[in-house]
Amino acid sequence: MRPRRRSQARLLAALTWGGSLLVPALTGCRRDEQAAASSTVAIGVGAIPGAPNYAQVVHGVELAVARLNETAGGPRFRVRLPDSSASSAVQVAQQLRNDPAVIAVVGHPESGSTLEAIPIYADAEHDGANGVVAVSPTSSSPRLSGISPWFFRVAPSDADAAGFTARWVLDSLRARRAAIVYRNDSYGRDWAETFAAGFVRGGGQVLSRNPYLTGIVEWDAYAALLAAEQPDVLLFPGDGADALALRRALRVRGVRVPFVGGDGAEGMKADPEAAGAYYVAFFDERHASSAEAAAFIPAYRGRHGRAPDMFAALSYDAAMVIGRTVAAGARTRAALRLALSRIGNGAPSVDGVAGRIAFEEDHDIKGRTVVVTRIPGVAPLDDEMTVPGAAAPPATRGRR
Template sequence: MRLRRHGSTRHIRRRAAALALFALGCRGRTDGGIDGAVAIGVGAIPGSPNYAQVVEGVEMAVARLNEQTGGPRFRVQLPDSSARSAVRVAQLLRDTPSVIAVVGHPESGNTLEAIPIYADAEHDGLDGVVAISPTSSSPRLSGISPWFFRVSPSDADAARVTAQWVLDSLGASRAAIVYRNDSYGRDWARTFGDVFVRGGGAVVMRDPYLTGVVEWDAYASQLATLRPDVLLFPGDGDDALALMQALRARGVSIPFIGGDGTETMKQHAEAAGARYVSFFEEPRASSKEAQYFLPTYRARFRRVPDMFAALSYDAALVVGRTVINGARTRSALRLALERVGNGAPSVDGVAGRIAFEKNHDIKGRTVVITRVPGTVAPANAKASGAQP
């Protein structure tokens, strides 16, 4: 970290600009640029997985916000296409004066890297900008920065709900856990295991894996021997499919539950019958805002929205509604968002009501355990676990 020189040219320019904008109505870093619109930035690496869905969600929220009359106009600020890291994306958006807030990042790892940049920690928050993640779920993000909020539950909340559901609804007493060996997988495995054991269950297998360097047949062989009642898989969708294929090759049928990182497996027929955790499912969305969003999204993009699009819409919408209600600077927006659902009205979102806890986590957001439609018969019938 370089030392801050109080008299540097950069900071003289910054403070002069801030004073000038204050004199023009306390608009801070939201002068709107050439077109006068307030910008909501997309905090995601161009071309990365789920980038398009985040952009689509923000675009739809901005269109929705611009239907209102008499308030500020909004626009989408995309990161430069040359940005190849979360840090660079954050720098570009933070240093764009018209950006009042950022929707992103969708991944916990990139969010952790970008938060100090959005918070302008190097300069004590001089140019800090709010970042609201649609889907970052690491427990380490709870209360990490006054500039960070999120509209999805944490992994700890999701794993806790899933463990209780497995105990109560499946009646399982013996669980196996195969988890991706990173903070996401470890957090899920630890919390699920703790809750499951406290509820009277036993974890008979708890094994990590690394994408690209794993022999799935070895895991399938061990699971065939242990015959657990349920298999929890906090990993990603492609790896989930690979393990299911290895299990079927051995004739092993075990109720399979993927973490929220496995949602993409629903696109594959071979995952039929498996379950996964999600923070949004289109058939279950019934809020007033969902009644607008769902048909409009399908008409515009010719497909059903996933949780990345829906929750990015919610994140941008709560920003816009709060700006419309009077929070016209970055600092004012941060303080106003803290009051959403805590003295100020909550905001109706696609996935439910939006309100924030004191640690800036979403308050009362639903965790959905969804079954992939259809059934897939195993290749043979050597072993089987309990069925849901």
């Protein structure tokens, strides 16, 4: 997920919410004390403006802030957006960390951006003196487990999600010969490696693992290779748009193979050409039954005219666990970090859209649900080797 250049003019981010104009406070010293003394605290959006899924992250945080202000008690909350000039994860992190009003950050949605930004949020240069908590909604790289005391996440690690998917492919699709086409970044490589290891352990054979770079790829060449290999299943940890492009190339060559996208491929589900494909998700509104889901899903539909996706739902959850913990008394950045680390380790869990929120000792989410979903409908040349029904049953997983 790549940054897009914006005007270099520095703009103060402003957000109209509930009829009032919300403007971030200026950078200053004694940040924890100033944030604690303020009657309004800000939750920052740690995502690159204009990048894929940025809007969904913002929408999720906005609705969480509205919900917190209705129900949480304590300080009022507001959204702090990064300046529109920010074109990298590091720039976003610097802006949010240096804003004394920001009590914590929701982000980043991508593992690569998160890995770049964590040293900034942790203020590693000054041994954490001005650190700020970052709670990622969807970063899933195993390399993030325990990476920093200032980092938490509400999505399962790829070590869980990809490993579960390997077993699901073996047991439900009864596939034994897999091909993998993966986006050549930390997300795609981690997914491919973990899936392959679990698939082989379960008795399967990985025929090939082929990386790709978005925008620099000849999909027909990949389709030709898959036509020659004739796998039982194709795993695709990549973007939704790239998944659709590969499926078109496969159809041109008449290749019939069950297609299983990783969680990054969720965006393909809105396109009719994706009918019949599977994808892995950390949230599916059809399986969401919590009290927060009952509030969030209709609110999101009413505001945006469509169902929320994984990025919006888990951004809401990340903001909610921040806000509930602040409302319970953690009014400084340092106090919030310690309080979050105790959730699930002596302190009660927090209700979220995708389930209860509690953290492992390494700050990974405990026991989150992974759903393998089949996109409804029938597309040309879809293989008939599918699980009956529109969706695979959800599986609740802890850490392996």
